[in-house]
Amino acid sequence: MSDLIKKTEQFATDLLNNQLDTNFLYHNFRHTQRVVESTKELLDFYDLKDKENNALVIAAWLHDTGYTKGFENHEEKSCDITREFLGGHNTNAELIKTVCALIMATKRHHLPQNQLEEIIRDADSSHLGQKSYLETTELLREELSKLGIKEYTTKQWRNANVEMFRTEHRFYTKYAQENWQPLKDKNLRKLIKDKKSEKEIAKKEELKAKYKSESPDRGIQTLFRVTLKNHITLSDIADTKANILLSVNAIIISLALSNLIPKLDNPSNDYLIYPTVIFIVFSIISMVLAVLATRPNVTSGEFTKEDVNEKKVNLLFFGNFHKMKLEDYEWAIQELVKDKDYIYSSLTKDLYFLGLVLNRKYKILRWTYTIFMIGMVVSVIAFAIAFKYYGPERLLESVAMLSAF
Numbered sequence: 001m002s003d004l005i006k007k008t009e010q011f012a013t014d015l016l017n018n019q020l021d022t023n024f025l026y027h028n029f030r031h032t033q034r035v036v037e038s039t040k041e042l043l044d045f046y047d048l049k050d051k052e053n054n055a056l057v058i059a060a061w062l063h064d065t066g067y068t069k070g071f072e073n074h075e076e077k078s079c080d081i082t083r084e085f086l087g088g089h090n091t092n093a094e095l096i097k098t099v100c101a102l103i104m105a106t107k108r109h110h111l112p113q114n115q116l117e118e119i120i121r122d123a124d125s126s127h128l129g130q131k132s133y134l135e136t137t138e139l140l141r142e143e144l145s146k147l148g149i150k151e152y153t154t155k156q157w158r159n160a161n162v163e164m165f166r167t168e169h170r171f172y173t174k175y176a177q178e179n180w181q182p183l184k185d186k187n188l189r190k191l192i193k194d195k196k197s198e199k200e201i202a203k204k205e206e207l208k209a210k211y212k213s214e215s216p217d218r219g220i221q222t223l224f225r226v227t228l229k230n231h232i233t234l235s236d237i238a239d240t241k242a243n244i245l246l247s248v249n250a251i252i253i254s255l256a257l258s259n260l261i262p263k264l265d266n267p268s269n270d271y272l273i274y275p276t277v278i279f280i281v282f283s284i285i286s287m288v289l290a291v292l293a294t295r296p297n298v299t300s301g302e303f304t305k306e307d308v309n310e311k312k313v314n315l316l317f318f319g320n321f322h323k324m325k326l327e328d329y330e331w332a333i334q335e336l337v338k339d340k341d342y343i344y345s346s347l348t349k350d351l352y353f354l355g356l357v358l359n360r361k362y363k364i365l366r367w368t369y370t371i372f373m374i375g376m377v378v379s380v381i382a383f384a385i386a387f388k389y390y391g392p393e394r395l396l397e398s399v400a401m402l403s404a405f
Contacts, residue, residue, distance in 0.1 A: 004054070004058070004086075004089060004091065005054060005057055005058060005061075007089060008057075008058050008061045008062065008085070009036075009061055011061075011062075011085055012029075012032060012061040012062055012065060013029065015065050015068055015081075016028060016029040016032060016064070016065065016067075016068070017029050019068040020067060020068050021067075021068075021147075023143065023146040023147050024067055024143055024147075025139040025140075025142050025143040025146070026136065026139040026140040026143045027064050027067050027074075027143065031064065031127075032060070032061060032063075032064055034126065034127060035060045035063065035064075035123050035124050035126070036057065036060040036061055036123075038122070038123035038124075038126035039056050039057060039060040039119065039120065039123040040057065041123075041175075042119045042122060042123060042173060042175055042176070043056060043057075043119070045175040046115070046119070046173075046175070048115075048116075051095065051098075052098075052116055054095070055095055055098040055099050055102060055116070056102065056116060056119055056120060056123075058082075058086075058095075058099050059098075059099045059102035059103050059120055060120065060123060062078055062081065062082045062085070062099065062103065063075075063078055063102070063103045063106050063120070063124065064078060065077075065078050065081045065082070066078030066079075066080070066081060068081075069081075071147060071149065075103055075104050075106060075107045076104075078103050079100040079103055079104065082096065082099055082100055082103060083096055083100065086099065098116075101117070102116060102117060102120045105117035105120050105121055106120060106121060106124045109168075112172055115173075118172035118173050119173055121172060122171050122172055122173045122175075122176040122180070125169060125171075126176070126180060128165070128169060128180070128184045128187065129171070129176070129179075129180025129181060129182075129183040129184040129187070130180075130183060131183065133183075133184075133187045134187065134190065137157075137161060141157045158191055158194060161191055162188065162191050162192060165184070165187075165188045165191070166188070171184070220344075224347045224351070227351055228347075228350065228351065228354070231351065231354040231355065231358060232354075234358055234362075235354070235357065235358060235361065238293065238294075238358065238361040238362060238365055239293075239294050239361075241365055241369075242290040242291075242293045242294045242361075242365060242368070243290075243294070245286055245287070245290040245365075245368055245369070245372060246287055246290045246291065248372075249283045249284075249286050249287045249290070249372070250287065252279075252283050253280060253283050253284070253287075256276065256279065256280055256283075271386045271387075272383075272386055274382060274386065275379060275382035275383040275385075275386050278375070278378055278379050278382050279375070279379035279382070279383075281375075282371060282372065282374065282375020282376070282378065282379060283372075283375060285371050285375070286368050286371055286372040286375065289364055289365075289367055289368035289371065290365075290368050292364050293360075293361050293364040293365050293368065294361075297357075302321075302323045302324060303321060303324065303332070308331075308332045308335050308336075309335075311339075311341075311342050311345055313332075314346050314349040314350060314353070
């Protein structure tokens, strides 16, 4: 009989590897091998007669050979192939009948009538109690799709599997209940957990979509964000320019005070007084204007509840709330975020007043640079005139005084 089992294995291997449609991703040679291994695992636990063991192993090898002739009624087709194969090897009719009965016992919804049928059914569904179940069941879903039998979404397939676990399938043998059922229960928990996770994700996506529809449009958010950033950058540039002018004029005045003004005590340097005064005056004016450009202007820092209710106060500018108590400001912010129009209004006011500040800064800076430039030119001209018309005269007077001595 062991010789017949070897021939059966060789026959099933050749048939399933060479004649089975490649779209059978689940019901293929690998599945048959798994069923045979599970059958032998069960037979090692039960003390059956040799002819029963042989019938079960042969049935396990041949139970899905009918798929080589199509999906429909594959159990009947497997029986036809079994009769032809076993009949060609002079197998007795009783064994052929037993093997075919076992193959038909693998049909879905069949209730086993004896222990042999319980064993073959448990072996055929042993993948439900294996760690690889989730990967295996995906192959079955893809197989059904490729064969054009039925299309399932991930959610539909998970629900179908949960339903099958709970209401349709059960292990019949004691061995399977003790050894495979715990893993089956674990796989069911994974399916339910994935189902819950999917619901949570869907709920989060729904809330996200709802929040997105209720929140300011993304384009409007970008508009305010970019514009505010540009205003702040321009303000930083203005402050930097003013600081440069302050530093340059401070250096000029320091040099004038330390080097030029002390020389004016000498009567021979009287002609330098007016150019020096022009030079210093223009520098001082430039410094004053630079200070005015960067000089902060802080408002009262207080508001009333009426101002908030009437949307008159801009809560985004510190100058409007720096004297308020924390609880009052928190209340005002809560009122602000409740009203989308108030948020838009506050951002708009923020942009507007930033624009006014920038306009003032750049106007003063323009005058500062203009006065500084004019001052440099006028001062140079004044020094040039003084040297040309009064410098030589003072030099001759000095020479004459030295000759008199």
